[in-house]
Amino acid sequence: xxxxxxxxxxxxxxxxxxxxxxxxxxxxxxxxxxxxxxxxxxxxxxxxxxxxxxxxxxxxxxxxxxxxxxxxxxxxxxxxxxxxxxxxxxxxxxxxxxxxxxxxxxxxxxxxxxxxxxxxxxxxxxxxxxxxxxxxxxxxxxxxxxxxxxxxxxxxxxxxxxxxxxxxxxxxxxxxxxxxxxxxxxxxxxxxxxxxxxxxxxxxxxxxxxxxxxxxxxxxxxxxxxxxxxxxxxxxxxxxxxxxxxxxxxxxxxxxxxxxxxxxxxxxxxxxxxxxxxxxxxxxxxxxxxxxxxxxxxxxxxxxxxxxxxxxxxxxxxxxxxxxxxxxxxxxxxxxxxxxxxxxxxxxxxxxxxxxxxxxxxxxxxxxxxxxxxxxxxxxxxxxxxxxxxxxxxxxxxxxxxxxxxxxxxxxxxxxxxx
Ligand code: 0X9
Ligand code: ZN
Numbered sequence: 001x002x003x004x005x006x007x008x009x010x011x012x013x014x015x016x017x018x019x020x021x022x023x024x025x026x027x028x029x030x031x032x033x034x035x036x037x038x039x040x041x042x043x044x045x046x047x048x049x050x051x052x053x054x055x056x057x058x059x060x061x062x063x064x065x066x067x068x069x070x071x072x073x074x075x076x077x078x079x080x081x082x083x084x085x086x087x088x089x090x091x092x093x094x095x096x097x098x099x100x101x102x103x104x105x106x107x108x109x110x111x112x113x114x115x116x117x118x119x120x121x122x123x124x125x126x127x128x129x130x131x132x133x134x135x136x137x138x139x140x141x142x143x144x145x146x147x148x149x150x151x152x153x154x155x156x157x158x159x160x161x162x163x164x165x166x167x168x169x170x171x172x173x174x175x176x177x178x179x180x181x182x183x184x185x186x187x188x189x190x191x192x193x194x195x196x197x198x199x200x201x202x203x204x205x206x207x208x209x210x211x212x213x214x215x216x217x218x219x220x221x222x223x224x225x226x227x228x229x230x231x232x233x234x235x236x237x238x239x240x241x242x243x244x245x246x247x248x249x250x251x252x253x254x255x256x257x258x259x260x261x262x263x264x265x266x267x268x269x270x271x272x273x274x275x276x277x278x279x280x281x282x283x284x285x286x287x288x289x290x291x292x293x294x295x296x297x298x299x300x301x302x303x304x305x306x307x308x309x310x311x312x313x314x315x316x317x318x319x320x321x322x323x324x325x326x327x328x329x330x331x332x333x334x335x336x337x338x339x340x341x342x343x344x345x346x347x348x349x350x351x352x353x354x355x356x357x358x359x360x361x362x363x364x365x366x367x368x369x370x371x372x373x374x375x376x377x378x379x380x381x382x383x384x385x386x387x388x389x390x391x392x393x394x395x396x397x398x399x400x401x402x403x404x405x406x407x408x409x410x411x412x413x414x415x416x417x418x419x
Pocket of ligand 2: 180309
């Protein structure tokens with residue numbers, strides 16, 4: 001089947017049937033709710049109307065972003081009449097339609113991919129092709145790698161970038177993108193960083209690959225990402241069965257086998273967006289990513305681990321699992337964070353804020369960042385939440401891909417320069 005000269009298969013869509021089943025967000029709304037003293041009230045409304053959070057936790061956040069289906073809009077507005085709210089998406093379906101035009105990728109095998117790649121979002125099939133094309137264009141400095149297979153058998157594909165001394169001769173820098181399937185901007189930003197390392201003519205940037213071995217995985221949750229393209233644009237977790245037949249998926253960022261079972265840091269409910277899984281590290285992708293990180297740690301060691309998320313414009317460092325523990329090297333983390341935030345701001349004026357994960361955003365247990373610092377003994381382990389601050393949230397317009405990638409690259413470049 002073809003439309004606009006593009007085959008469904010090339011978009012990574014299985015069949016017309018899977019297109020027809022796509023979750024509609026027509027007339028859904030996203031609200032920003034000022035929590036104030038209304039945390040319990042908001043939690044009640046959410047459970048009564050079975051609403052999903054986009055951002056924040058009523059118990060600890062100043063504001064939360066909540067997605068509301070058309071059938072619940074009237075009830076929601078009546079129940080929150082005494083609470084300050086603001087509409088972020090008037091019609092989420094329309095926002096998705098506006099965002100969701102994939103660029104066509106004509107793979108020029110053997111030639112360097114060009115910067116036009118970053119002008120739009122892409123199908124998972126094209127991302128896989130692009131990673132291969134980028135590595136193939138720089139055979140002396142790059143190779144395709146895999147962390148293993150996903151639940152549905154997809155490759156967790158990455159690119160390994162290296163320089164003088166050859167592959168595996170330096171300490172590792174590991175970057176993960178798209179652990180949360182709906183955070184599409186993260187795929188593009190991680191790819192942009194890989195692209196810069198290989199193509200930049202700036203001497204400092206070109207030199208990074210002679211200092212570190214980079215292991216870059218733009219899509220660590222490929223099944224979830226594919227599902228956002230075939231079925232539900234707002235899917236977050238992986239696609240693994242849970243003990244409850246009606247609910248699918250572990251939050252990979254709550255499933256790492258370190259500080260896994262902390263009260264308040266993750267959900268025990270298989271239907272929840274932050275479900276930690278039935279046992280520590282039992283997610284198929286978690287296992288693969290853990291083994292991959294462990295093997296770098298056991299080799300030359302990990303200098304820097306970073307997990308790239310969206311949205312909120314935050315630069316974060318450990319710990320996630322506790323708000324009272326202080327990470328060793330905390331002062332250095334704080335200074336790296338200040339410098340990275342300033343470097344980001346200098347590009348397009350975008351303001352990020354920063355700090356430890358737990359006290360800055362909320363408590364998170366079983367996350368990769370704490371695993372990387374506590375178990376894999378990464379010298380530095382950090383995470384970011386990219387653009388925006390909620391205006392578009394997960395549905396960031398294509399016009400913001402390049403600016404977001406440019407400013408985050410400045411933050412990453414600052415970090416690499418100041419470790
Ligand atoms: O809840 C999360 O996992 C992250 N927020 S998101 O909306 N992207 O899902 C925040 C957790 C802090 N980040 C990491 N621990 N990586
Ligand atoms: Zn995320």
